Amino acid sequence: MTNVLNLIGGERVGDPQVARRNPADPGDVVAVTPSSDASVVDAALTAAAEAQAAWAATPAPARGAILLDAADLLRSRHSEVASDLSREEGKTFAEATGEVRRAIDVLRFFGSLGWRGSGEVLPSALPGTTVFTRREPLGVAALITPWNFPIAIPAWKLAPALVTGNAVVVKPAELTPLSVAHLTDALVEAGLPAGVLNVVHGKGSVVGDALARDERVAALSFTGSTGVGLGLHRILSDRRARVQLEMGGKNAYLILDDADPLAAAKVVAAGAFSLTGQACTATSRVYCTPGLREAFLDALAKEAESYVMGPVVSEQQLAVDVAAIETARAEGATIVSGGAAPTGQFLRPTVLTGLTHESSVVRDEVFGPVVAVLGVDSYEEGLARVNDSRYGLTAGICTRDLTIAHHFAAHAQVGVVKVNRPTTGLDLNVPFGGVKDSSSNTFREQGTAALDFYTWSKTVYLGHE
Numbered sequence: 001m002t003n004v005l006n007l008i009g010g011e012r013v014g015d016p017q018v019a020r021r022n023p024a025d026p027g028d029v030v031a032v033t034p035s036s037d038a039s040v041v042d043a044a045l046t047a048a049a050e051a052q053a054a055w056a057a058t059p060a061p062a063r064g065a066i067l068l069d070a071a072d073l074l075r076s077r078h079s080e081v082a083s084d085l086s087r088e089e090g091k092t093f094a095e096a097t098g099e100v101r102r103a104i105d106v107l108r109f110f111g112s113l114g115w116r117g118s119g120e121v122l123p124s125a126l127p128g129t130t131v132f133t134r135r136e137p138l139g140v141a142a143l144i145t146p147w148n149f150p151i152a153i154p155a156w157k158l159a160p161a162l163v164t165g166n167a168v169v170v171k172p173a174e175l176t177p178l179s180v181a182h183l184t185d186a187l188v189e190a191g192l193p194a195g196v197l198n199v200v201h202g203k204g205s206v207v208g209d210a211l212a213r214d215e216r217v218a219a220l221s222f223t224g225s226t227g228v229g230l231g232l233h234r235i236l237s238d239r240r241a242r243v244q245l246e247m248g249g250k251n252a253y254l255i256l257d258d259a260d261p262l263a264a265a266k267v268v269a270a271g272a273f274s275l276t277g278q279a280c281t282a283t284s285r286v287y288c289t290p291g292l293r294e295a296f297l298d299a300l301a302k303e304a305e306s307y308v309m310g311p312v313v314s315e316q317q318l319a320v321d322v323a324a325i326e327t328a329r330a331e332g333a334t335i336v337s338g339g340a341a342p343t344g345q346f347l348r349p350t351v352l353t354g355l356t357h358e359s360s361v362v363r364d365e366v367f368g369p370v371v372a373v374l375g376v377d378s379y380e381e382g383l384a385r386v387n388d389s390r391y392g393l394t395a396g397i398c399t400r401d402l403t404i405a406h407h408f409a410a411h412a413q414v415g416v417v418k419v420n421r422p423t424t425g426l427d428l429n430v431p432f433g434g435v436k437d438s439s440s441n442t443f444r445e446q447g448t449a450a451l452d453f454y455t456w457s458k459t460v461y462l463g464h465e
């Protein structure tokens with residue numbers, strides 16, 4: 001058991017009260033954290049605001065060097081961190097190892113960008129004048145993160161914020177404090193000055209809300225549920241602060257007759273069942289044209305039977321998953337594989353058929369290992385179904401027809417399109433984000449696009465003659 005305290009102005013403070021237990025083994029208390037109130041948020045923001053100017057004045061390559069050193073420290077503790085991540089979040093050790101690796105690579109990527117130029121030099125219409133632009137840090141950024149990628153998501157928000165000269169306050173998910181502690185420990189040990197990075201543990205409705213409402217927060221990046229995200233959007237927009245939201249998904253896959261049924265089943269199973277279906281990019285509805293439906297369903301059922309998953313993250317989430325399967329059954333679903341019979345907090349990969357497009361499990365996000373397979377008569381009908389959703393994060397298509405693949409890429413109303421690849425799994429160097437109720441659809445995360453959110457553009461006219 002580890003006490004995981006707040007980090008305020010370089011000091012580890014707070015009274016540990018709230019225990020997080022291993023979802024695979026409730027006897028194993030993984031971490032105990034403080035349940036902070038608004039006064040702790042105030043202290044964290046004061047520390048961040050005080051530290052920010054000196055950090056912004058530190059040369060960008062020196063800021064990046066700290067991220068690179070933190071990456072090396074995490075690398076040296078790789079299996080301990082992965083083991084803790086698996087214990088607190090529940091994903092398999094292999095998945096946890098991959099996630100820690102991702103956090104290391106994210107630190108390396110953004111650390112190296114400390115050497116990259118920013119801004120442009122442009123010609124001026126005025127004689128003897130040069131125009132150039134500078135990217136300025138915003139000041140203090142608040143980062144509110146979820147439990148499902150407890151080290152990778154904080155890393156991909158923290159790293160671009162820090163390398164561009166911002167100070168940050170992080171509010172980790174209540175269920176996964178320890179993974180964030182490993183990340184922040186590495187950054188502190190790598191030499192990050194006190195106050196540049198602060199962490200406040202506590203309830204979203206207390207700590208997250210206080211962060212969102214404070215005038216000193218110039219930007220807020222949030223990943224979590226759609227309801228909370230839309231509420232935060234209202235608060236931040238009212239005071240014209242910058243906001244970036246990654247929220248829910250109802251990610252669809254379209255399987256066409258010309259696809260290989262076995263390959264399609266592997267792509268759908270990976271998207272639906274990896275990370276126990278607890279990814280905002282998880283595949284949760286599949287539309288299949290008639291010629292392939294039977295062969296695809298057989299193959300998917302086999303994939304589901306052999307899929308190894310970690311436990312569902314919490315009793316609360318398990319209840320949501322079980323209720324979704326029960327409702328689907330009441331709406332006439334046939335359970336092809338799995339079902340609503342957990343062992344402890346472990347659920348089996350669940351495949352449902354016999355539902356209509358109006359069924360709640362086809363329309364609403366579940367955030368569990370549950371996928372519904374529906375029939376469509378044509379590519380056009382399938383595309384219309386894919387787009388008939390309030391969400392627009394990712395969508396995929398299995399086909400060998402390049403013309404159709406390009407048509408789908410152009411017309412799927414989502415932020416990320418996958419052709420013959422699972423909806424989950426993202427490269428770290430390319431933009432990520434969705435449309436509709438999935439994302440704020442202004443500033444993208446990841447890749448160099450992530451730097452735009454944490455900086456503003458200033459234009460300078462320099463007369464020299």
Ligand code: ADP
Nearest residue numbers: 145146172173203204205208209223224225228
């Ligand atoms: P999930 O259902 O996946 O836990 P949430 O949106 O509830 O998604 O949580 C994502 C993050 O948002 C967590 O860090 C959580 O503490 C925080 N959060 C929850 N409610 C609020 C709120 N009202 N204001 C700000 N942050 C919140």
